[in-house]
Amino acid sequence: MKKLINRRRFLQGSLVASAAAAFPLAKNTAAANFEGYPDSMGVLVDLSRCVGCRSCEAACNKEQNLPAPEKPFNDFSVFDELSHGQKRRTDETRYTVVNRHDIPGLKHPLFRKIQCNHCLEPACLTSCFVNAYTKTPEGAVIYDASVCVGCRTCMIACPFNIPAFRYSSAFDPKIMKCIFCYDTRLVKGLPPACVEACPQEVMTFGRRTDLLEMGRQRIRENPDAYVDHIYGENEAGGTAWMYLSPVPFEQVEFNTAVPKEPILNYVKDFLSIVPMVLTIWPALFTGIHLLATKKEKMEQQKKSEGSES
Amino acid sequence: MKTFIENKPAIPIVSHLNPNGSKWALKEKLWLGLSKQEYKEQFIRNPVNWVLIFIFAIGIPILLQRYIFGLGSITHGSNDYPWGLFLGFGLFGMVPLSASGFLLGTTVEIFGRKDFTPIERLALLNGLLGYFFAVVYLLVDLGMPWRLYYPMIVSLGPAAVLFLVAWHVATYLSVQIAEVSSAFFEWIGWLKGKRFIKSITIGLTVAGIILSTLHQGALGALFTYAPTKVHPLWLSANFQWIHFFCSAIFAGLSMVMVSAALCKRYLTWRCDRQFLDNIDRCTLGLGKGCAYALITYLVIKLVGIAHDNEWAYLLTGWGQYFMLEMALAVILPMMLFAYGVKHQRVGMVRLAAWISVLGIIWNRLNTSMICFNWQTYQEIPHWKEIWATVTVFAIYFIVYRFILYRLPILYQWQGER
Numbered sequence: 001m002k003k004l005i006n007r008r009r010f011l012q013g014s015l016v017a018s019a020a021a022a023f024p025l026a027k028n029t030a031a032a033n034f035e036g037y038p039d040s041m042g043v044l045v046d047l048s049r050c051v052g053c054r055s056c057e058a059a060c061n062k063e064q065n066l067p068a069p070e071k072p073f074n075d076f077s078v079f080d081e082l083s084h085g086q087k088r089r090t091d092e093t094r095y096t097v098v099n100r101h102d103i104p105g106l107k108h109p110l111f112r113k114i115q116c117n118h119c120l121e122p123a124c125l126t127s128c129f130v131n132a133y134t135k136t137p138e139g140a141v142i143y144d145a146s147v148c149v150g151c152r153t154c155m156i157a158c159p160f161n162i163p164a165f166r167y168s169s170a171f172d173p174k175i176m177k178c179i180f181c182y183d184t185r186l187v188k189g190l191p192p193a194c195v196e197a198c199p200q201e202v203m204t205f206g207r208r209t210d211l212l213e214m215g216r217q218r219i220r221e222n223p224d225a226y227v228d229h230i231y232g233e234n235e236a237g238g239t240a241w242m243y244l245s246p247v248p249f250e251q252v253e254f255n256t257a258v259p260k261e262p263i264l265n266y267v268k269d270f271l272s273i274v275p276m277v278l279t280i281w282p283a284l285f286t287g288i289h290l291l292a293t294k295k296e297k298m299e300q301q302k303k304s305e306g307s308e309s
Numbered sequence: 310m311k312t313f314i315e316n317k318p319a320i321p322i323v324s325h326l327n328p329n330g331s332k333w334a335l336k337e338k339l340w341l342g343l344s345k346q347e348y349k350e351q352f353i354r355n356p357v358n359w360v361l362i363f364i365f366a367i368g369i370p371i372l373l374q375r376y377i378f379g380l381g382s383i384t385h386g387s388n389d390y391p392w393g394l395f396l397g398f399g400l401f402g403m404v405p406l407s408a409s410g411f412l413l414g415t416t417v418e419i420f421g422r423k424d425f426t427p428i429e430r431l432a433l434l435n436g437l438l439g440y441f442f443a444v445v446y447l448l449v450d451l452g453m454p455w456r457l458y459y460p461m462i463v464s465l466g467p468a469a470v471l472f473l474v475a476w477h478v479a480t481y482l483s484v485q486i487a488e489v490s491s492a493f494f495e496w497i498g499w500l501k502g503k504r505f506i507k508s509i510t511i512g513l514t515v516a517g518i519i520l521s522t523l524h525q526g527a528l529g530a531l532f533t534y535a536p537t538k539v540h541p542l543w544l545s546a547n548f549q550w551i552h553f554f555c556s557a558i559f560a561g562l563s564m565v566m567v568s569a570a571l572c573k574r575y576l577t578w579r580c581d582r583q584f585l586d587n588i589d590r591c592t593l594g595l596g597k598g599c600a601y602a603l604i605t606y607l608v609i610k611l612v613g614i615a616h617d618n619e620w621a622y623l624l625t626g627w628g629q630y631f632m633l634e635m636a637l638a639v640i641l642p643m644m645l646f647a648y649g650v651k652h653q654r655v656g657m658v659r660l661a662a663w664i665s666v667l668g669i670i671w672n673r674l675n676t677s678m679i680c681f682n683w684q685t686y687q688e689i690p691h692w693k694e695i696w697a698t699v700t701v702f703a704i705y706f707i708v709y710r711f712i713l714y715r716l717p718i719l720y721q722w723q724g725e726r
Contacts, residue, residue, distance in 0.1 A: 084389075084685070084686040084688070085685075085686055086389070086685060086686065089388065089389075090388075091388055123534060126468060126469065127469050127470070127471065127534045128466050128469055128471075129460045129466040129469040129470075129471040129472035129474075129475060130459050130460050130463070130464040130465070130466050131464050131465065131466040132464070132466075147456075147459055147463060147464035148452070148453065148456075149451055149452070149453055149456045149457065149459050149460065150451045150452015150453045150454075150456075151451055151452075151471060152391035152392065152452070153391075153469070153471050153531065153534065155388065155391035156391055156392060156531070156532075156534055156535050156538070157534035157535060159535075159536075159537050159538075161388070161389065163388075164388045165380075165386070165388060165391065165452060166452075167379055167380045167381030167384070167386030168379055168381045168386070169379050170375075170376060170377055170378055170379035170380075170382075173379060173380070173452040173453065174452070255537060257537050257684075258537055259536060259537070263534060263536065266533045266534070266536045266546040267470060267530060267533045267534060267546075269533075269546060269547050269550075270470065270526060270527065270529075270530035270533065270549070270550045271468070271470070271530075273526070273550070274473065274523060277519060277522050277523055278519060278523070281515070281518055281519045281522065282515055282519065285415070285419055285514075285515045285518055286511070286515060288419055288420065289418070289419045289420075289421070289511060289515075292419065292420045292421040293421040296421060
């Protein structure tokens, strides 16, 4: 009898556990069709306008109080820097970088600015097991260093390779990434520092829905000047920062393999088996146990009956 | 130890009672019934200890460096490869090798196969230590190791796969401690505790199966967050969790076979007849299980390729590397297991077990590092990172050996049990 109670308690326990597991899943399903906050802001970047002056990099460095770079911001030799054959990327000293791309058949190079794209359904956020990331209604993806454990799953998950880690610090390491100038500017309705600093009006700050309209209009009015695609409209489920390009995006080294749906969709298959395993396994395996040991028990019973008579 | 055992009939300790009638004190049990001088002698005589000392002489300063100057001081601190060897080997490699605990627990307690009892405790211990050291590797790798408990109480992100891993590894560790504690209770002579554990064995074992299924799977599912980074042949968004779970079955069984073979060879003095006489038979039995798990794994890997229609990748360089992995780490051990079991060749089964242990580590390193960022570049870990990984593994080895020397894992406790 004692065993039975144990087993029942055990089943109750697993039911509670699976209910707990089902709750966040329900939240995910609701989020499956999340198309972003209605009035969230974004930036449209027009690659055909950028001349690679790096003013945006300098403005970001100042606004975010990042350490002074090795080479000053007016040093253009950085465009030739390669590490492991890769152009410069964001790291613990810079939230945004501009790279030069020489395009075959084009007289002048193109420049592409990289920073966090502020996804509508960010992979970093959904992969974080301590909820360090938040997507604000204004459109920024911000990060709370005070709860971060430093597992760096967000860096694995980000399809744009944006979050960087402060590896140099033993006592205060954290994720370093563009936050859309959220606390200093975005909450006040101001554009981020990089956008404001740009002398060429490469970037347009506005409501994401309006920016999409504007992008389409530019393509429509000037079909020869742009490829017919807004990078970020659907990439990774849609991003707040979007790009227009005069040449196919892979030529400017955009990752065109990024899926047109949130990264989370790839993980859902696994998430959905969790409550099933939690609920079915206990019954299945206690059942198998009973089946497998039945013979043994019957023999024992027979023996004890035999000894009684 | 062998020399001492020949001269001293009282050791190895197998019961509470000293042959002269008095009880062994806990301290004497800890010193294996040797005097301090004798203990020192056997320590110095063992060449393995000198290798360990060499590893620690360089490894411990490296680990200190990591905690004082940050991860960047002993690794490349790569933003493109956020996960290096500590996780690639320590977490993704050690956890499948530790599936032995739940597998043998299930075989003996749930399926009622008492003929595997001689190897059950070794499998449970192997599981417990593997998990424990996976957590140790995590403590080396995490940016803020002092916040390890944050996902438990401070800030919860329950929709993340890693949340599941954290909770399940934590609860499963407690389950495994409970399972192994019965050996500990016998050793210290606290029978009440042992009986209590025995009364909840079925519950613990079933909990073990659930937690293992989910977190072995979850470790695979972690890579589904990176569909554009892991090479498609090593990543199947739909089946990744079951690929990882299925491969953990033969990995765990192989690891306990390897461990048992090492014990039989190098720890003979600590094994009792029940272990020594049954180990070959158990190895053959486990080998059979491995052969089944491997063929299943091979088929579901092919299903994964077919499902995503990735056949064309097989013709590329990466595809050939993939086929090499399949041939050496899956098909080869599968054939050896099958042939060895059929013809009762224990040596061949052990060889197959070694191959599949190395094969599974290779597979996890492929998934987490070598075939990660396959479209950009591959990174070779810093030598200090490799050394630190080896150092933690050496600590694992020492703890493993320390427990095997003492607790009734390879032998049965005499007298009251």
